[in-house]
Amino acid sequence: xxxxxxxxxxxxWVYEETLPNGEKLxxxxxxxxxxxxxxxxxxxxxxxxxxxxxxxxxxDANMLVFVTPHQFMERICKRIAGKIRxxxxxxxxxxxxxxxxxxxxxxxTLISEELGINCSVLMGANIANEIAVEKFSEATVGYRQNRExxxxx
Numbered sequence: 001x002x003x004x005x006x007x008x009x010x011x012x013w014v015y016e017e018t019l020p021n022g023e024k025l026x027x028x029x030x031x032x033x034x035x036x037x038x039x040x041x042x043x044x045x046x047x048x049x050x051x052x053x054x055x056x057x058x059x060d061a062n063m064l065v066f067v068t069p070h071q072f073m074e075r076i077c078k079r080i081a082g083k084i085r086x087x088x089x090x091x092x093x094x095x096x097x098x099x100x101x102x103x104x105x106x107x108x109t110l111i112s113e114e115l116g117i118n119c120s121v122l123m124g125a126n127i128a129n130e131i132a133v134e135k136f137s138e139a140t141v142g143y144r145q146n147r148e149x150x151x152x153x
Contacts, residue, residue: 013057014050026050042132058084063091066111066119067128070096073107077114089149090119091141108144118143120150 017025017037029035029050033043051057058064058080068076073094094107111119124139131137143150 008047010045010048011051011057011061012048013054014052016052024052026052039128039132042129054079055083060085061088063089064117065091065093066107067093070094070098070107073110074098074114077111081114081116084115084117086116088115088117089146089152090115090117091122091153092119093122095123112144118146118149120146120153122153 012029014026014029014035019025019028019037025035025037029044029048033046033048034040035042035044035050054076062085064084066073066076090108090111092108092111097107098105098110106121108119108121111117121142122139123142124137126137126139141150141153
C-alpha cells in the first residue's frame, strides 16, 4: 500500500484482491474503514480512501508515503514516473533494498532517481500492527537533501 495525502483526503493505493467472500478489498476498506486483510480490527481515518488505480491514487498528491514491499518498488516507480507533481515529497517506510548488477540500492535512492523527487526515510524498531494499536514505538526520519521536508514528515 502507498498512501497519498492532500488536505482533505488520504488516498491509499491498495493492490486489488478478492476476499474469500467474493468482495473486493478496496470496497471493504471504503465501506468499513478497516483493512480486513492486513490490519483487521483497526479503524482507519474516515478520510482514508482505498484506490485500486495506482495512477489515480498519486494524481495531484503533494506527499507520497511508500510502504510497499521492496521487491515491487522499482515496478511501481516506473508506473508513476511522469505522473506525479514535480514538487511532490516522498518518504519511504520500506524495509530492505534493491539489489542491482551494479550493487545494492537504497529504496529512497531508487524512488528519488526513478521519480525525480526528494525522498526522506522513516525507520525504526516498530511494526505496523503495534503502531496501529498505539503500542510504544520509535522511529527516526532521515534525509539526504531537504531538512525542511524531513521535519514536515
